[in-house]
Amino acid sequence: MMVARLLDEDPEAAYGYSRVALRLASRVAAVREAAGFAAYANQKYAEALAEFRAARRMTGSVELWPVMADCERGLGRPEKALDMAGAPEVHKLDKAGQVEMRLVAAGARRDMGQLDAAIVTLQSPELASNSVQPWTARLRYAYADALLAAGREQEAREWFAKAVESDRDGSTDASDRLAELDGVEFMDALDEGESESDGQRPAAEDGDED
Known part of the structure; x- marks a missing residue:
């Protein structure tokens, strides 16, 4: 439970809990799977793969x-x-x-440096569908990103826009990428306030004016 709760906000803490769970119940498939995701979130890919394989052997699930x-x-x-x-x-x-x-x-x-092949791989009925599913935003985003990497900027902009439309839970930064392509720059309000303050003439101290 703690691994699931902390995985997104504190992956390192989730990983720590997963190691404890493994010591206590390493023969439970759900524990091995949770440990795999905790390792994966911390980019410990060899460890994650071993845990996922163990969970798959226990459950037979793909x-x-x-x-x-x-x-x-x-x-x-x-x-x-x-x-x-x-x-x-x-x-x-x-x-x-x-x-x-x-x-x-x-x-x-x-x-592998195969950008055109990556683009073709993502072209699918799911990408072309107007129906918004849980995976739609990520699929459109990946397609837009691949197009941009291939130098197809106008098409990439179109697909980043479509990703924004379908990204209902903010799972991607498609809106930022789209703004970047459109040349929109965001300024931090605090920084702007500080700059204005820095540019103001200090009030004259007593005795400074004639």
């Missing part, structure tokens, strides 16, 4: 397949991630899992 493939990317093995993207396990994933696998595969292509 649910963790995409994040396991992303661990391979984190370990500098994008080719292995691509192999996993083409494995039979992918067909057993639900729609959300298949979209996640597509995102991982596109990331692996980018790791």
Whole structure:
């Protein structure tokens, strides 16, 4: 419970709790999975992969397949991630899992310098759909980012805008990326106030004026 509660706001603390849980109940699949996500959040990819594999052996579920493939990317093995993207396990994933696998595969292509292949990988019915699903914003964002990396700025702007439209919970920084492309600069209100204050002439002290 503490791992789940702290994972987003304090990954290091979540990792600490996961190590305690492992010492107490290492044969519980949910504990191994939680430990995997805590390690993953702290970029301990080898450890995360080992925990995810253990959880999968205990449950027989393929649910963790995409994040396991992303661990391979984190370990500098994008080719292995691509192999996993083409494995039979992918067909057993639900729609959300298949979209996640597509995102991982596109990331692996980018790791290998294959930008055009990454763009093609992300082109899918889910990307083209007007229906907004939990994965829509991240999928559109990844597509926009790949387009931008390939120098296709106008198309990237269009897809960042679409990502903003579908990002209902602020899971991406698509609005910032869109503003950046539009040349919009944000100024911190506090900094602006300090600058104005610095530019004001100090009040004259008694005896300074004629």
